[in-house]
Amino acid sequence: MTMTSTKKPFSFSARQLVCCSTAVLLAGCGTVTPVPFSNTEIQERVVQDLQTMYADQEPMAGPITFHEASARALKYNLDYRLKLMEDALSKSLNDVASYEMLPRLVAGAGYVNRNNDSGGRSIGIEDRIESLRPSTSQDRERTLSNLTFSWNALDFGVSYYRAQQKADQVLMSEERRRKVVQNVLQDVRNSYWRALGSQRLIGRVDVLLLRVNQALERAKRVQRDGLMPQPQVLAYQRALLDAVNLLTLRRQDLELARAELSALMSVQPGTRYTLADEKEQALPAVPTNFDALERMALEKRPEIMEEWYRKRVTENDIKAAKILLWPNVSVDIGPQYDSNQYNYNSHWVDAGVRLSWNMLKLTQLPALEKAQTNQNKTDDMRRMALSMAVLTQVRVGVQRYGLALSELKFAEESLRVDQSLLSFAQAAAKTQFDSELEVIRSEARALLAEYQRYASYSNAQAAWGRLYNSVGLDVLPQTVDGHDIKTLSSSMERTMAEWEAATFKK
Numbered sequence: 001m002t003m004t005s006t007k008k009p010f011s012f013s014a015r016q017l018v019c020c021s022t023a024v025l026l027a028g029c030g031t032v033t034p035v036p037f038s039n040t041e042i043q044e045r046v047v048q049d050l051q052t053m054y055a056d057q058e059p060m061a062g063p064i065t066f067h068e069a070s071a072r073a074l075k076y077n078l079d080y081r082l083k084l085m086e087d088a089l090s091k092s093l094n095d096v097a098s099y100e101m102l103p104r105l106v107a108g109a110g111y112v113n114r115n116n117d118s119g120g121r122s123i124g125i126e127d128r129i130e131s132l133r134p135s136t137s138q139d140r141e142r143t144l145s146n147l148t149f150s151w152n153a154l155d156f157g158v159s160y161y162r163a164q165q166k167a168d169q170v171l172m173s174e175e176r177r178r179k180v181v182q183n184v185l186q187d188v189r190n191s192y193w194r195a196l197g198s199q200r201l202i203g204r205v206d207v208l209l210l211r212v213n214q215a216l217e218r219a220k221r222v223q224r225d226g227l228m229p230q231p232q233v234l235a236y237q238r239a240l241l242d243a244v245n246l247l248t249l250r251r252q253d254l255e256l257a258r259a260e261l262s263a264l265m266s267v268q269p270g271t272r273y274t275l276a277d278e279k280e281q282a283l284p285a286v287p288t289n290f291d292a293l294e295r296m297a298l299e300k301r302p303e304i305m306e307e308w309y310r311k312r313v314t315e316n317d318i319k320a321a322k323i324l325l326w327p328n329v330s331v332d333i334g335p336q337y338d339s340n341q342y343n344y345n346s347h348w349v350d351a352g353v354r355l356s357w358n359m360l361k362l363t364q365l366p367a368l369e370k371a372q373t374n375q376n377k378t379d380d381m382r383r384m385a386l387s388m389a390v391l392t393q394v395r396v397g398v399q400r401y402g403l404a405l406s407e408l409k410f411a412e413e414s415l416r417v418d419q420s421l422l423s424f425a426q427a428a429a430k431t432q433f434d435s436e437l438e439v440i441r442s443e444a445r446a447l448l449a450e451y452q453r454y455a456s457y458s459n460a461q462a463a464w465g466r467l468y469n470s471v472g473l474d475v476l477p478q479t480v481d482g483h484d485i486k487t488l489s490s491s492m493e494r495t496m497a498e499w500e501a502a503t504f505k506k
Contacts, residue, residue, distance in 0.1 A: 057266070058485050063276035066192050067496075069265060071488040073188045074181060076266040103151040110144045137342040148334035148350075157323035161316040168309045168316075175302040175309070182302070182469050184264065189465035190458060191261040196275045197454030198254035201447070205251050208440075208447055209244065215440050216240050236437045243444035250451045257458075283460055284500055286402040290395065293471050297390050300472030307386055311379035318372040325365055327357035390470070397463070397470040404456070404463040411449070411456035418442070418449040473499055 037045075057076055064072070119136035123129060219237045223230065267273065287293060298304060333351040340346070425442040468475075475495045 060273045063274045065276045067489040067493040070188045073264045106148045108146045113141045143339040145337045151331045153329040158320045161320040165313045172306045172309045175306040179302040186465040190462035193458035194257035195261040297471040307383045325361045330354045393470040397467040401463040404460040408456040408460045411453040415449040415453045418446040422446045
């Protein structure tokens with residue numbers, strides 16, 4: 001008996017033709033041409049960025065003190081605000097990682113269409129004779145839907161360790177934020193006192209530069225008229241030119257100090273403000289409690305804490321890899337629906353439990369154990385090396401502070417001598433040209449000595465700030481955005497005084 005079968009000719013329905021045409025059209029549109037921003041868009045972005053950078057800042061109502069400058073820098077400094085955003089992002093990612101431990105609940109729906117019937121026929125196994133005519137039990141068009149609850153033991157274990165890593169990364173982000181705070185405070189301490197010296201001296205420097213230039217012109221006339229010996233008048237000109245050079249260089253330093261402070265406080269360029277002409281803060285004596293300072297640095301330095309949290313992150317990487325070595329249990333359950341009219345039951349519930357184990361993965365266990373041991377040793381050694389560097393910074397910071405105080409004392413002594421010489425020169429000045437030049441030279445030396453004294457004081461303040469930084473002191477409240485500048489300034493001033501009284505003592 002010959003087997004016979006009937007096949008319908010292959011044909012496309014209108015719906016299938018539309019789907020295929022759409023797919024071909026989309027495939028032809030796969031090329032994307034780069035489109036640069038237009039000049040108008042760039043200009044709009046610049047305007048918007050400038051508005052955002054200086055938005056929502058408290059106005060400068062009066063002279064700014066050191067602590068107010070520090071508070072303004074921390075509240076509005078863009079680097080610090082960037083770290084706050086990164087901290088918030090880390091916390092958000094941690095929340096997302098926590099949800100990854102939940103089981104999956106997947107809803108699905110679909111539409112199935114074919115151009116002919118699926119059908120089938122039956123033949124005898126032994127004689128290969130067809131016993132039934134071709135038939136089908138499935139519609140050409142049908143819809144499917146399901147809602148499946150799925151839980152996987154290995155996925156849960158890996159997600160748990162990943163969530164722990166995200167939590168540790170939040171803590172690492174917080175330590176980086178602390179470091180930015182400490183660096184900003186150190187920069188403000190350095191720039192503020194130099195900027196205050198600029199405010200006090202720059203006007204006097206300009207006046208003296210004008211007088212020196214006038215004296216140079218007179219010296220040239222004296223040289224042309226032959227009223228003084230050539231070597232003497234040239235020596236005076238040389239001295240005046242040296243004074244002009246030094247005064248010009250110092251004037252540039254004074255202007256840059258104010259520009260740096262403005263940048264730290266995120267002050268819009270061109271904004272006029274005045275620093276409080278306050279009495280200089282008394283500098284503490286050089287601390288001698290090295291053991292206490294070193295222990296505090298090892299406990300509080302953000303870099304060491306960040307490195308310690310990083311060790312936990314790498315440990316959880318190994319633990320997540322170990323989880324994948326063991327048997328996996330998965331549970332799936334959920335209602336199903338199929339619109340096929342030939343089904344006896346169109347609605348039903350599927351449930352299943354599966355156990356699987358890739359036993360060959362166990363061969364990775366010794367390598368993972370060894371990797372974990374080596375990783376821990378590496379992390380510990382990196383932290384030890386960092387701790388050694390921190391201890392060195394504390395010792396060097398104390399020594400630099402002592403040297404800065406010695407330099408300040410020397411600068412004050414030099415200023416005293418130059419001011420005395422200026423008084424003598426002014427008292428002895430007569431109408432002679434050489435006496436006038438000597439007064440100008442003495443004034444230039446005295447002003448440079450005063451500048452050097454301000455520079456030495458700011459260097460001592462900077463060295464004191466580096467000592468703060470080396471031990472990882474925190475001077476901020478937990479939140480910054482909820483405080484105005486005055487409140488934040490008072491809190492910082494009180495915290496600094498308490499730390500200095502309790503920590504930096506002999």
